[in-house]
Amino acid sequence: MKGFNKRYLALIVAGAMGLAGCGSDGKDGEDGAPGEPGPGPNPPVTEMSEVTNITMISHAIEEGQVRYEFEITNEEDKLVEGLVKAEAKFAELTDKGVVLNRDGVIGGYTDSSKEGSELTSLGEGRYEFVAAMPAVTASSEGIVWLRVGGDSSTQIARSQPLVVDKPEMVHTSATETCYSCHVDYSTSSQRHASYTAINVEGDVDFVAGCLVCHNNVSRAEESGGYANATLQQIGHINHQKFEKDFTPTNCYTCHAEPVINTSIAGNGCNDCHTSDSAATQAIAANSDFDAREFHAKSLLIGLEERQTIRAEHSTTLSAIYLNEIGEYCTDLKLFKGEEMLDIEALYADGTLSYASTYLHAYNNESIVGRESRTYTESYNGDGSKTFCHSTLDIMAPQIMASSRVTFKGSNWVDDDSKYGVSFTSYSPVTERENLANETEYDRRHSVTADSCTTCHNNETNYHKNGSYTEGGLDCVACHNNGQDRSSANSAPGFGPMVHSMHWGVGASAITGEPNSATQLNAENCVACHADGIDLYAIPNQFIRAKAFHNGDSTKMASPITANCFACHNDDSALNHMVQQGGSIDEEVVADWYTQPTSESCATCHAEGKSYGIEKFHVFER
Secondary structure: OOOOOOOHHHHHHHHHHHHHHOOOOOOOOOOOOOOOOOOOOOOEEEEEEOOOOEEEEEEEEEEOOOEEEEEEEEOOEEEEEOOOOOEEEEEEOOOOOEEOOOOOOEEEEEEEOOOOOEEEEOOOEEEEEEEOOOOOOOOOOOOEEEEEEOEEEEEOOOOOOEEOOOOOOOOOEEHHHHHHHOOOHHHHHOOHHHHEEEEEEOOOOHHHHHOOOOOOOOOOOOOOOOOOHHHHHHHOOHHHHHOOOOOOOOOHOOEEEOEEEEEOOOHHHHHHHOOOHHHHHHHHHOOEEEEEHHHHHHHOHHHHHHHHHHHHEEEEEOOOEOOOOOOOOEEEEEEOOEEOOOOHHHOOOOOOOEEEEEOOOOOOOOEEEEOOOOEEEEEEEOOOEEEEOOOOOOOOOOOEEEEEEOOOOOOOOOOOOOOOOOEEEEEEEOOEEEEEEEOHHHHHOOOOOOOOOOOOOOOOOEEEEOOOOHHHHHHHOOOOOOOOOHHOOOOOOHHHHHHHHHHHHHHOOOHHHHHHHOOOOOHHHHHOOOOOHHHHHHOOOEEEOOHHHOOOOOEEEEEEHHHHOHHHHHHHHHHHHHOOOOOOEEEOOOOOOOOOOOOOOOHOOOOOOOOOOOHOOOOOO
16 A cells, blocks of 8 residues: 655645535525624732732712722732732811811721721722721711732732822812922931822822822811821921021912912911911901912012012123223123113112122133122213122133122011012133124023922022022033132032032031931932933033132042032942042142043943943932
């Protein structure tokens, strides 16, 4: 018998069947009806999570209870089975604001282990939680809160708190206004950071997450709220501990929406005002007012006046020129809108407290020192003021000037020019050997314009006629690469000084105690550096550094090292910087500002590198 390879035999059989089919003269029948879809693959399910995510399906406020239906997944988006713990809170909206009473009189809080509450698995990661809250009715309104997981008998992590629902305008402050300073409270080491809540879309709902416990009514009151400290007390009173140029009466800083209060003796107002205070009597007749506008316009506070002065005025400073006797001069002009004002007359009537200039040496887009410390001044018929310097000290190849003008305002206090409204201008840069050769003043300034005024919000100055506007650009006139300020022995220049004054040794240099900036997470650089940091863009130029050496003016520091050491100031950190070519104690030489540094920090730490700065600091919100 002839043998066949099995593969060929299969082909012969298939071919024969095909021929048989082709030989048929019948017609194809009608297509049958589509069948029911199959059950599909089972979704992946687990009983473990390192991160537990809640997806709400529905919720209902019912008589004596709040009902939740939800699904949970883990960090790999797998459905999670085996949940045995759920927690619920309901802070009810009352005529006094939001209240969650610990005795169960108003609102309610419970968990799945409490009598009357029940957590039921509906299969494939879905659950129903009926939270017993006897005081709740079907008509109740308030903040609905849920949190699951965290029981020691399972491997399911405790979820982030979830604000399931809340009434409109239940609070007038916002996550954005709080996070302008706090950036991301959940990542900080501050109190209750793990209670930072999100909403059902996954966005942070910081205020509602706090308000669910820190209610509008204190626990100390009859039928009071959950915590002793109300949320408005935290905002109005606790923030007054911010030492420098922050005023809680600039209500716009925190309150994104109008604050309508119908009772001066009510919640919020009585945190600061007693019922018999002058402020209370002044507005007692008003039944409806926006507290933000009221405080801003108060003459006792002077905020609107200072804002108006700043909005209406500006200054300009001319390029440096030689007068007829060979002095280096610059002209200062003050404007209100388009109208040029008379500086001499405003001095005479007490409107202005200061109007002066500095002459600077300039190199590599950096101010490298004061070119002259003596000058003569004169007033001109057009209202401008001229300053002339007979000699130059540094004799740098380029020179420029800066000016400051300060308005007193009605709340003026003669204390180092802290309480005025100041304006700073920078002249064009000129070549010393050819003053006709001008370029616009430029300096790398890597912070946002509102990075200082977000916190320092009272529209005044830090000191010496230097305001907080434009990200502290005023301060650069004195705190620059070459001015060599001690700055309370914090750190040199501008950037390093700011870093140290907030989170380095400078944070306790003024009072001996850490200032309130240390309550913020120093890793959240985005609060000031919203556009990130380009280490390659930092000029390769030393900074005079007596601030690091207890007043020794013979030392200078490389720029990246100076900025980093301002916060990372232990021996180990400095040793690492020095090994990469950085320095804080190079000897100053005559032409120090032309000498290149040897630091190579950007090689590893520039953004995008394996050890990029963004991997250790936060530059995105």
